[in-house]
Amino acid sequence: xxxxxxxxxxxxxxxxxxxxxxxxxxxxxxxxxxxxxxxxxxxxxxxxxxxxxxxxxxxxxxxxxxxxxxxxxxxxxxxxxxxxxxxxxxxxxxxxxxxxxxxxxxxxxxxxxxxxxxxxxxxxxxxxxxxxxxxxxxxxxxxxxxxxxxxxxxxxxxxxxxxxxxxxxxxxxxxxxxxxxxxxxxxxxxxxxxxxxxxxxxxxxxxxxxxxxxxxxxxxxxxxxxxxxxxxxxxxxxxxxxxxxxxxxxxxxxxxx
Ligand SMILES: O=P(O)(O)OC[C@H]1O[C@H](OP(=O)(O)OP(=O)(O)O)[C@H](O)[C@@H]1O
Ligand SMILES: Nc1ncnc2[nH]cnc12
Numbered sequence: 252x253x254x255x256x257x258x259x260x261x262x263x264x265x266x267x268x269x270x271x272x273x274x275x276x277x278x279x280x281x282x283x284x285x286x287x288x289x290x291x292x293x294x295x296x297x298x299x300x301x302x303x304x305x306x307x308x309x310x311x312x313x314x315x316x317x318x319x320x321x322x323x324x325x326x327x328x329x330x331x332x333x334x335x336x337x338x339x340x341x342x343x344x345x346x347x348x349x350x351x352x353x354x355x356x357x358x359x360x361x362x363x364x365x366x367x368x369x370x371x372x373x374x375x376x377x378x379x380x381x382x383x384x385x386x387x388x389x390x391x392x393x394x395x396x397x398x399x400x401x402x403x404x405x406x407x408x409x410x411x412x413x414x415x416x417x418x419x420x421x422x423x424x425x426x427x428x429x430x431x432x433x434x435x436x437x438x439x440x441x442x443x444x445x446x447x448x449x450x451x452x453x454x455x456x457x458x459x460x461x462x463x464x465x466x467x468x469x470x471x472x473x474x475x476x477x478x479x480x481x482x483x484x485x486x487x488x489x490x491x492x493x494x495x496x497x498x499x500x501x502x503x504x505x506x507x508x
Pocket of ligand 2: 487
């Protein structure tokens with residue numbers, strides 16, 4: 252299962268060659284905190300007053316033809332007011348080259364979990380973003396998504412729904428196959444876990460090709476839920492996972508190239 256998933260981030264598919272690091276340096280994590288709004292070059296911390304201002308600008312921008320919005324975009328991508336918590340989180344994610352196979356730069360969040368402050372900051376940043384969004388379901392994906400989804404669900408007063416790999420859930424399930432870069436995988440959700448009209452947040456540790464998030468969204472939507480947003484700690488933007496999300500907002504704390 253693990254290896255199947257990692258085939259999808261085979262760096263032979265990237266336009267830029269992967270950068271390799273000899274130790275646990277976090278320098279592979281180069282940018283952070285994109286929001287669900289284009290462009291990807293927008294980097295900011297969502298928790299600060301500044302982001303609210305920028306989001307307001309984006310709202311305004313929607314009402315103008317795109318050629319009038321150019322300067323706003325430039326300002327946004329130049330903004331470097333990074334939340335110090337995010338900066339610290341970045342340093343705690345270890346990058347291991349050639350795991351689980353040659354060419355893969357593995358983003359290891361276990362080192363983030365070893366630091367209680369950085370781990371708590373990670374959860375807090377998501378909670379700050381989602382606590383007043385009227386979300387009733389947090390759905391996460393086995394296995395690493397289960398580390399981040401439940402604490403967020405508890406903190407925002409939502410239920411937690413596990414989305415699991417095949418034949419793990421004991422009750423009646425609906426299944427969603429998805430295509431990875433090479434091969435296929437499948438996610439399942441219990442029938443009755445989500446009701447029609449519920450507002451759902453999908454949480455995972457990382458988005459690579461976007462196949463996993465896309466399947467998760469499909470499961471929730473088939474059950475009648477509205478997916479409000481997807482949230483991940485890490486995005487590998489070179490794999491263009493956002494493009495598979497059918498325009499659904501994706502919020503991430505750090506990007507890794
Ligand atoms: O965007 P994608 O290309 O779909 O890849 C992202 C998925 O890959 C990893 O999971 P993995 O299947 O390795 O399972 P694990 O959490 O059990 O390690 C990661 O935790 C995401 O769920
Ligand atoms: N490079 C990567 N690091 C960690 N998890 C991943 N899932 C898919 N690609 C990954």
